[in-house]
Amino acid sequence: MNSAVRSGTLSAGRTRKRSVAAFVAFLLGLSVVQVVAAPGVSAAPVSSATDRQEHPVYSRDGIAVTYVSYLLPLPADAPAHPAECDRVGFLRYRVADGPTNSRDADHVVVQQQGLGGGAINSDGVSFNTVNSARNLGTEIEYWALARRSACLDETFGFDVALRTGNYLDAVDYYFNGKQLDGQKFPGFKQSHDLQVTDWMGLERVVRDQYEIMLAELPDQAERQRKFVCTGISLGGLVTGMFADWDFDGNAATNDDAGFNQCAAFAAQDSMITSDPVAIQNTPFFRDVTDVIVGTTNGVLQTGFRAGVLPRTLGPAPVVGTKAFMIYRLAGLAAHLEPDAESQLLSHLPHDLEVDLTLNTLFAPTWSSFVTNGADGSGTMRDFRFTNDALLGVFIDNNSSNFSLLQQGIGALDGGPLQDKSFPNPGEVTQIPLLGTYLRLSAGSQKRVAPTDRTVLYTWRNYDDVRGVPYTAPNHEVADIRDVARQLATGGPTAYWETYFPSRVVVDIGAGFGGARSGEMVNLRYDNMSRTKPNFAAFAGDGVVGSTAGVLFPPPMLAQVNTLPGYNHIDTIGAAAIQNNGQPDYSGQYLAEFITGL
Numbered sequence: 001m002n003s004a005v006r007s008g009t010l011s012a013g014r015t016r017k018r019s020v021a022a023f024v025a026f027l028l029g030l031s032v033v034q035v036v037a038a039p040g041v042s043a044a045p046v047s048s049a050t051d052r053q054e055h056p057v058y059s060r061d062g063i064a065v066t067y068v069s070y071l072l073p074l075p076a077d078a079p080a081h082p083a084e085c086d087r088v089g090f091l092r093y094r095v096a097d098g099p100t101n102s103r104d105a106d107h108v109v110v111q112q113q114g115l116g117g118g119a120i121n122s123d124g125v126s127f128n129t130v131n132s133a134r135n136l137g138t139e140i141e142y143w144a145l146a147r148r149s150a151c152l153d154e155t156f157g158f159d160v161a162l163r164t165g166n167y168l169d170a171v172d173y174y175f176n177g178k179q180l181d182g183q184k185f186p187g188f189k190q191s192h193d194l195q196v197t198d199w200m201g202l203e204r205v206v207r208d209q210y211e212i213m214l215a216e217l218p219d220q221a222e223r224q225r226k227f228v229c230t231g232i233s234l235g236g237l238v239t240g241m242f243a244d245w246d247f248d249g250n251a252a253t254n255d256d257a258g259f260n261q262c263a264a265f266a267a268q269d270s271m272i273t274s275d276p277v278a279i280q281n282t283p284f285f286r287d288v289t290d291v292i293v294g295t296t297n298g299v300l301q302t303g304f305r306a307g308v309l310p311r312t313l314g315p316a317p318v319v320g321t322k323a324f325m326i327y328r329l330a331g332l333a334a335h336l337e338p339d340a341e342s343q344l345l346s347h348l349p350h351d352l353e354v355d356l357t358l359n360t361l362f363a364p365t366w367s368s369f370v371t372n373g374a375d376g377s378g379t380m381r382d383f384r385f386t387n388d389a390l391l392g393v394f395i396d397n398n399s400s401n402f403s404l405l406q407q408g409i410g411a412l413d414g415g416p417l418q419d420k421s422f423p424n425p426g427e428v429t430q431i432p433l434l435g436t437y438l439r440l441s442a443g444s445q446k447r448v449a450p451t452d453r454t455v456l457y458t459w460r461n462y463d464d465v466r467g468v469p470y471t472a473p474n475h476e477v478a479d480i481r482d483v484a485r486q487l488a489t490g491g492p493t494a495y496w497e498t499y500f501p502s503r504v505v506v507d508i509g510a511g512f513g514g515a516r517s518g519e520m521v522n523l524r525y526d527n528m529s530r531t532k533p534n535f536a537a538f539a540g541d542g543v544v545g546s547t548a549g550v551l552f553p554p555p556m557l558a559q560v561n562t563l564p565g566y567n568h569i570d571t572i573g574a575a576a577i578q579n580n581g582q583p584d585y586s587g588q589y590l591a592e593f594i595t596g597l
Helices: 003-028 119-135 148-152 156-164 167-175 195-199 202-216 220-226 234-243 283-305 321-336 352-362 366-371 387-395 426-430 434-442 480-487 502-512 585-595
Strands: 050-060 063-071 087-095 107-112 140-146 227-232 264-268 410-413 417-419 448-450 456-461 534-539 559-563
Touching (some): 063 119, 063 202, 087 202, 107 119, 107 234, 119 140, 119 480, 119 585, 140 202, 148 195, 156 167, 195 283, 195 502, 202 234, 202 502, 220 227, 234 264, 234 502, 264 585, 283 502, 321 387, 321 480, 352 387, 387 410, 387 456, 456 480, 559 585
Parallel strands (some): 107 140, 107 227, 227 264, 264 534, 534 559
Antiparallel strands (some): 087 140, 410 456
């Protein structure tokens, strides 16, 4: 965008904004402070990141994975925090015998993670995209970014258990007071222990990405030619904000703008936008929403810093701190002892958060849920599972009652089953219109639960489901072995962040609602990602493509692909080879898009 035109537009907008702001402030009894950046000419941006470190993680099938981190300290006024919180990093995937310097790669994908997802969350799509691109004759890199809040992850118990080979070491460390290597877990952090997350909102997330991109490829022309900026789920929304962020705070320059750092944008079961309902297209609405939403956002930020608002999802069942820890531990158990009878549930305490999480995910009927299995159906703890089967019960699309956790990883086996109807049967999602939105609760597939408390239930992997009456091979797309390995990861980043900052979600909501002052003052541009090539991939069995994808469609010229049989997380976690012998559609389609740039 021409900077002079942009500056003139902003100047005209300020005049309208003053009058509207005065009117709204009178009605609300608020005073509005206008923050205007002084125009000027800025030098080429230089990253503040220093002390680059790179450590190997694993190498497989000719793809090398390393963890790259930089020293990029938090501001001086940030609360006391671990030294790790002054570093930012990413998992780097590249062809092992290809270029060692990112500048020599044909393209570099930079990916933001979804809500609560750590860098290893995207291990599948990262690996598969690099591999597919190599098969297409293009050597690319894939950077799965780790949000700075990953520095607070609880990983020690996992690191020890991976060394000892005993998953119960980690379970008992986190839940039963067991000491490991002379260290005792001090307990899960509460909101008042996490003041540093107030400094880890949206602005910090997008600026960390910007600093890493500058540090790795200092030349802007190179960045504009090579970087493909992408995100899964909430990460797509973050990428939309990144694209429209003014990183030097100077309205007269835009070389530093996020959209000028990327050659293209890609959404993985998400959308890339900072203004989905086009508020910024209408001056009156733009100014009114900025005053109202911006002021409200300022109050919310004060609430976080005062400790009034919860800084994380904390004690919430299913999506809270202990819940995500349990999923990780189930993955650890399945990784270390997949076929052994699981002892995980017997080592978990009985408390409201744990029991409500297990009940919500497992209950086959409303009666079972309301009575917590006392109607004779039993609870998850009453049945016997191998570790693989227990992990499947937690997250499989034919078992779990929570759609956003679901993956198509196979089928429960070894004993009799009954159909689930809580919170609704999967079959009702076939009802026109209403069914689309019912997918939000428990997914689109038939779900089943065990009925025999004496047998040991086992698991059939995604590529061994032929003949299973309640699923089909084309709806099972992720290898439980890969998923378990990813969930079992300890340092440097966990599969699920232990303490994902709520503030990131609030900031995105403020930006979508029209806030462009206060914390959002540098969200200066409007959907500039649409001026570049765009790609969107939607999970065929998910809900995003049929809801948000319809209400807020990708740019008209975007490459849009549907991933057949995929659930939301399968978009980034599918097996390298599908049941029809084809490569992972998510990685293949993205690689094809990149190769065509």
